Each structure stands twice: as structure tokens, then as C-alpha cells.
Amino acid sequence: xxxxxxxxxxxxxxxxxxxxxxxxxxxxxxxxxxxxxxxxxxxxxxxxxxxxxxxxxxxxxxxxxxxxxxxxxxxxxxxxxxxxxxxxxxxxxxxxxxxxxxxxxxxxxxxxxxxxxxxxxxxxxxxxxxxxxxxxxxxxxxxxxxxxxxxxxxxxxxxxxxxxxxxxxxxxxxxxxxxxxxxxxxxxxxxxxxxxxxxxxxxxxxxxxxxxxxxxx
Amino acid sequence: xxxxxxxxxxxxxxxxxxxxxxxxxxxxxxxxxxxxxxxxxxxxxxxxxxxxxxxxxxxxxxxxxxxxxxxxxxxxxxxxxxxxxxxxxxxxxxxxxxxxxxxxxxxxxxxxxxxxxxxxxxxxxxxxxxxxxxxxxxxxxxxxxxxxxxxxxxxxxxxxxxxxxxxxxxxxxxxxxxxxxxxxxxxxxxxxxxxxxxxxxxxxxxxxxxxxxxxxxxxxxxxxxxxxxxxxxxxxxxxxxxxxxxxxxxxxxxxxxxxxxxxxxxxxxxxxxxxxxxxxxxxxxxxxxxxxxxxxxxxxxxxxxxxxxxxxxxxxxxxxxxxxxxxxxxxxxxxxxxxxxxxxxxxxxxxxxxxxxxxxxxxxxxxxxxxxxxxxxxxxxxxxxxxxxxxxxxxxxxxxxxxxx
Numbered sequence: 001x002x003x004x005x006x007x008x009x010x011x012x013x014x015x016x017x018x019x020x021x022x023x024x025x026x027x028x029x030x031x032x033x034x035x036x037x038x039x040x041x042x043x044x045x046x047x048x049x050x051x052x053x054x055x056x057x058x059x060x061x062x063x064x065x066x067x068x069x070x071x072x073x074x075x076x077x078x079x080x081x082x083x084x085x086x087x088x089x090x091x092x093x094x095x096x097x098x099x100x101x102x103x104x105x106x107x108x109x110x111x112x113x114x115x116x117x118x119x120x121x122x123x124x125x126x127x128x129x130x131x132x133x134x135x136x137x138x139x140x141x142x143x144x145x146x147x148x149x150x151x152x153x154x155x156x157x158x159x160x161x162x163x164x165x166x167x168x169x170x171x172x173x174x175x176x177x178x179x180x181x182x183x184x185x186x187x188x189x190x191x192x193x194x195x196x197x198x199x200x201x202x203x204x205x206x207x208x209x210x211x212x213x214x215x216x217x
Numbered sequence: 218x219x220x221x222x223x224x225x226x227x228x229x230x231x232x233x234x235x236x237x238x239x240x241x242x243x244x245x246x247x248x249x250x251x252x253x254x255x256x257x258x259x260x261x262x263x264x265x266x267x268x269x270x271x272x273x274x275x276x277x278x279x280x281x282x283x284x285x286x287x288x289x290x291x292x293x294x295x296x297x298x299x300x301x302x303x304x305x306x307x308x309x310x311x312x313x314x315x316x317x318x319x320x321x322x323x324x325x326x327x328x329x330x331x332x333x334x335x336x337x338x339x340x341x342x343x344x345x346x347x348x349x350x351x352x353x354x355x356x357x358x359x360x361x362x363x364x365x366x367x368x369x370x371x372x373x374x375x376x377x378x379x380x381x382x383x384x385x386x387x388x389x390x391x392x393x394x395x396x397x398x399x400x401x402x403x404x405x406x407x408x409x410x411x412x413x414x415x416x417x418x419x420x421x422x423x424x425x426x427x428x429x430x431x432x433x434x435x436x437x438x439x440x441x442x443x444x445x446x447x448x449x450x451x452x453x454x455x456x457x458x459x460x461x462x463x464x465x466x467x468x469x470x471x472x473x474x475x476x477x478x479x480x481x482x483x484x485x486x487x488x489x490x491x492x493x494x495x496x497x498x499x500x501x502x503x504x505x506x507x508x509x510x511x512x513x514x515x516x517x518x519x520x521x522x523x524x525x526x527x528x529x530x531x532x533x534x535x536x537x538x539x540x541x542x543x544x545x546x547x548x549x550x551x552x553x554x555x556x557x558x559x560x561x562x563x564x565x566x567x568x569x570x571x572x573x574x575x576x577x578x579x580x581x582x583x584x585x586x587x588x589x590x591x592x593x594x595x596x597x598x599x600x601x602x603x604x605x606x607x608x609x610x611x612x613x614x615x616x617x618x619x620x621x622x
Contacts, residue, residue, distance in 0.1 A: 089621040
């Protein structure tokens with residue numbers, strides 16, 4: 001390529017990069033049935049025409065005071081999750097979810113290799129020793145993902161123009177996941193906004209760990 | 218029993234041998250009490266008082282010294298041993314309250330199984346959910362569970378099958394339990410001869426008893442004997458709505474031959490009962506428990522048959538905030554008798570109020586007031602009034618250490 005040609009490519013790239021019309025911002029607002037913010041909902045975003053999974057990551061899901069911390073981990077397909085067990089007691093983690101079936105004894109002071117998740121879906125975790133423990137791994141093939149904050153919002157920037165499908169998930173949902181899907185069009189540099197309103201109340205959340213600790217066996 | 222000991226003692230010893238055992242969990246606790254009681258002579262001293270501590274046994278007392286061991290054997294087997302000393306005079310030595318081997322495979326496709334072999338409490342207590350089959354709400358058990366602690370123990374095999382619906386996106390978990398057992402033919406002798414009592418005592422294995430050694434009216438009643446060679450059974454069911462509501466039901470029948478007596482003079486009591494209850498827990502720290510039990514124990518003194526129908530039920534409400542909880546419970550209990558002079562006949566009710574402060578995982582402080590009003594025909598044998606109004610106040614300080622604390 002000639003020097004002039006190279007400059008043309010560079011200038012074109014700079015022009016495109018500096019053109020805000022090529023990418024926009026997507027804001028998602030999730031509300032409970034009573035219109036209060038839906039905190040901690042898992043949001044996934046997929047492009048209708050161009051679709052690429054996010055890059056795999058290495059995540060950590062700890063065991064603290066007989067609870068999974070955090071209670072939900074969202075990971076792209078192909079990621080690994082480590083279970084370090086910060087409790088002074090042993091755990092026996094299991095999943096019989098079709099997405100990933102596994103059994104993992106976690107004896108205190110012994111490291112165990114991370115678990116690999118190669119299929120999209122929900123993995124419900126339990127402990128074979130401590131019945132009340134429950135946790136979730138949400139394995140997604142979406143391009144963008146995250147969880148709503150204390151105001152029930154989640155946003156992503158630099159989203160290329162196009163049509164996108166926004167989905168919501170949470171373990172306590174009574175609404176069907178399909179009924180919460182939204183289609184959003186990113187047209188340019190403006191911010192696209194979509195609101196997901198639950199029709200039904202959530203299932204009751206598990207009792208706090210402090211309520212269970214007095215039954216500690 | 219000897220076979221059981223032969224199985225469990227070496228397993229327990231393995232736990233302390235470096236290199237063989239790993240992931241051993243252990244716990245030691247000492248629960249000391251200061252007691253003020255105006256109670257009549259208690260069951261543990263050969264009387265018919267309804268309290269654990271009578272007026273002769275107040276002051277500083279040993280509530281319970283406990284040692285517990287959990288020893289996994291590989292991934293799916295675990296041995297659990299629970300030993301206690303109750304400080305009840307010198308007649309109840311250290312003994313095991315539970316000792317069993319559990320098979321606990323990982324759940325599969327939403328189903329979970331558990332198999333236990335050894336000595337343990339059958340399922341069915343909505344109250345005694347804390348360590349060592351104790352109550353997290355009060356120091357003293359309900360009359361219902363006091364009786365279970367005194368007389369009922371599975372020495373045998375139990376299987377449990379659960380459907381873990383909440384792990385499959387549903388709101389309900391379901392479970393069924395079945396057990397077969399021996400060495401529990403004397404169960405019923407205490408409730409028929411001594412009536413209900415309110416305590417936190419658990420008759421220790423293998424040779425524990427209730428009653429007063431040498432007492433002429435209520436001598437020691439050894440509980441864990443095989444007398445007639447017949448196998449008892451129980452079946453139970455459990456349903457849970459999320460972690461908020463638990464329903465339990467149990468049918469127990471020791472299938473004893475009520476005419477049987479062993480060479481030592483221990484009698485077989487044909488005892489069967491049904492029990493059901495519900496517990497509700499709320500996120501704001503409230504707990505409510507209601508439990509009901511009714512059954513009959515029968516003995517035959519040829520040519521006469523003596524059935525003793527008995528019943529006990531309670532309602533408990535508890536509020537937990539932070540490290541503190543305040544609980545109140547109302548108990549009703551009774552035994553009917555067709556024996557001469559209505560001996561064994563009893564009716565009673567009780568109020569319990571307890572405040573518990575768990576300062577840390579090591580220290581627990583508790584203050585409990587208990588009042589029992591009961592009418593027991595047997596008290597005429599001690600020239601006592603059949604009607605007794607008894608009060609007991611206990612201050613408890615418990616210190617616990619353990620591998621997991």
C-alpha cells in the first residue's frame with residue numbers, strides 16, 4: 001500500500017471512530033410489579049443480525065457463612081468458575097441442572113480446580129451438606145450482560161447500530177422469561193431506553209443467613 | 218447394641234489418627250445453669266414433679282456437657298457421634314445421645330436420598346433443630362419433645378427420599394421417611410408410670426434411664442432394650458413451602474409384645490403414636506411452631522391389659538432480632554389410665570418464656586421462666602397433693618468451641 005493510501009485508511013478510521021453516530025448507549029430499567037426498582041436482575045442483550053458472544057472469563061463464587069457469595073454469577077459461555085470455600089466447614093457443591101451437572105467436594109484448606117461451563121443456561125447450585133445453601137450461575141451466549149443496580153437500571157455503551165433483543169432473568173421470577181423480552185433499536189449516538197415491568201410479584205427471597213445460623217448443626 | 222458399639226467406636230478413634238482422618242468436625246460445649254425451682258420431686262429422682270430441677274436441685278447445676286464429632290468417610294458417608302453428660306446426680310453417666318453412619322449421595326435430577334444406620338432421633342421435631350437435638354428457642358423442650366428425648370430413639374435403619382422442587386424452579390420440597398428399629402420396647406413406660414415432664418434431657422445410650430434408682434414409686438426405667446425380638450417401624454412425611462413453612466407428620470409403632478418381659482424384669486410396652494406439626498418462619502425474624510402428638514402405650518399384667526392413651530401439644534412463638542430472641546410457648550399434655558386408683562392419670566399445661574442472647578458463636582446466655590400446672594394421680598403414692606403448681610427459673614451460660622467455630 002502506498003503512503004498516501006495508508007493515510008487515507010488512517011483518516012477514514014479516525015473519521016469513523018470519531019463519528020458518534022456509529023454507536024449508541026442502551027439503558028435498561030427493570031421494575032417490580034409494584035413499580036419499585038428490580039435490583040439484581042440479570043440483563044442480557046443480543047444483536048438480531050450480528051451476534052457475537054462475549055469473551056470467556058474466570059469468575060469466583062465463594063462460600064461464606066454457609067452462603068454462596070455472590071448469590072448469582074453471570075458468565076459468558078466457555079468461562080470457568082472457581083469455588084474457594086472461605087468457610088471453616090466443608091461443603092459439597094452440586095448441580096443437577098441440564099446446563100451443567102457436576103459434583104464438587106470442597107474440603108477446607110484444599111484447592112480444587114475451576115469448573116468449566118460450555119453451554120448457555122441456568123445452573124442451580126446446592127450443597128449436599130448444608131441444605132439451605134442455594135446459588136446460581138447464569139451462563140450466557142449474549143454479547144452484553146450484567147445485573148441491575150440499586151435503582152433497577154443497567155446500561156451499556158458503545159453499542160453498534162442495529163436491532164437488539166433485551167432479556168431479563170432472576171431466580172425468583174414468576175413472570176415467564178419470554179414475556180419480559182424487549183426489542184430495542186440503536187440508531188445512532190442517542191441513548192436508547194427500554195423498561196421492563198414485571199406483571200407478577202417475585203417469589204419470596206430465601207431467609208437471611210442469620211436466621212439459619214441459629215439452627216446450625 | 219454391642220454390634221453398634223463395635224462399629225462406631227473404631228470409626229470414632231480413626232478421627233484422631235493423623236493421616237487417616239481428614240475434614241473432621243468436632244464441637245465441645247459446657248452449659249452451666251443457675252436454677253431456682255419450687256418443683257416437686259422430679260422424674261429423675263423417683264418422683265412425679267414435671268420439672269427437670271426440683272426444689273432439692275436448684276442452685277448451680279450442670280445443664281449439659283456435650284462432645285460431638287462428624288467424621289466423613291469419603292464423599293458420601295459420614296459418621297456422627299454426640300455424647301453428653303447431664304449432671305443429673307451421679308446416676309446418668311456420660312452416654313451417647315446419637316451415634317450413626319449416614320449415607321448421603323449427591324442429589325440426582327431433583328431427587329435426594331439419605332440412609333442412616335445406628336442410633337438417632339426419628340424425624341418429627343419442629344422444635345429441636347439446633348446442635349445436639351436441642352431447641353434454639355428455649356432451654357426446656359416442650360412436653361412433647363421432652364418425652365421424645367426421654368423415651369424414643371431409633372436404633373436401626375432409616376431411609377429418606379426427597380424431591381427438591383425448589384431447586385427445579387418450584388415453590389415446594391417434599392420428602393418421605395421410613396425407619397425400622399429395635400431396642401425401644403420400653404418406650405412408653407415413663408409416660409405411663411411417671412407422666413409427662415418438661416426438660417431438655419436426652420436419655421443416653423446404651424444404658425440410660427429415667428427414674429430414681431432405688432425409688433419405691435418410680436424406680437429407674439431403662440429405655441433401650443430389645444425384649445421381644447419384634448421390629449418396630451415409623452413412617453413420616455415432610456413438605457416445605459420455600460424456606461417459610463414446614464409441615465411434618467409421623468406415625469410411630471414399636472410393635473412391642475405387651476406381654477413380654479426380659480430376664481432383668483424390663484417390660485415391653487406396645488407404643489404407637491401419631492404426630493403432626495407446622496412451623497412458619499418469616500424474613501422479619503418471627504417463628505411460629507404448632508405440634509401435636511397423640512398415642513397409646515399398652516402393657517399386659519396377666520390377665521389384665523392396661524392401655525394408657527396420651528397426648529401432648531404445644532404452640533410456640535419466637536421473635537429473633539440480631540443476636541437475641543424472645544420466645545413463648547404454651548403446652549398441654551395428659552395421660553389417661555384405667556389402672557387401679559387411676560394411677561398414671563395426668564393432665565397438665567405449662568407456660569414457658571425464654572430470652573436467649575447469642576453473644577458470639579462461642580458464648581450463649583439464656584434466661585428462662587417455666588410454670589407447670591399438673592394434676593397427676595400418682596402423687597398420692599408420695600403422699601403429695603395430686604395438683605401441683607411448679608415454677609422453675611434458669612439462667613444458662615454456655616461456652617462452645619469447635620473446629621467450625
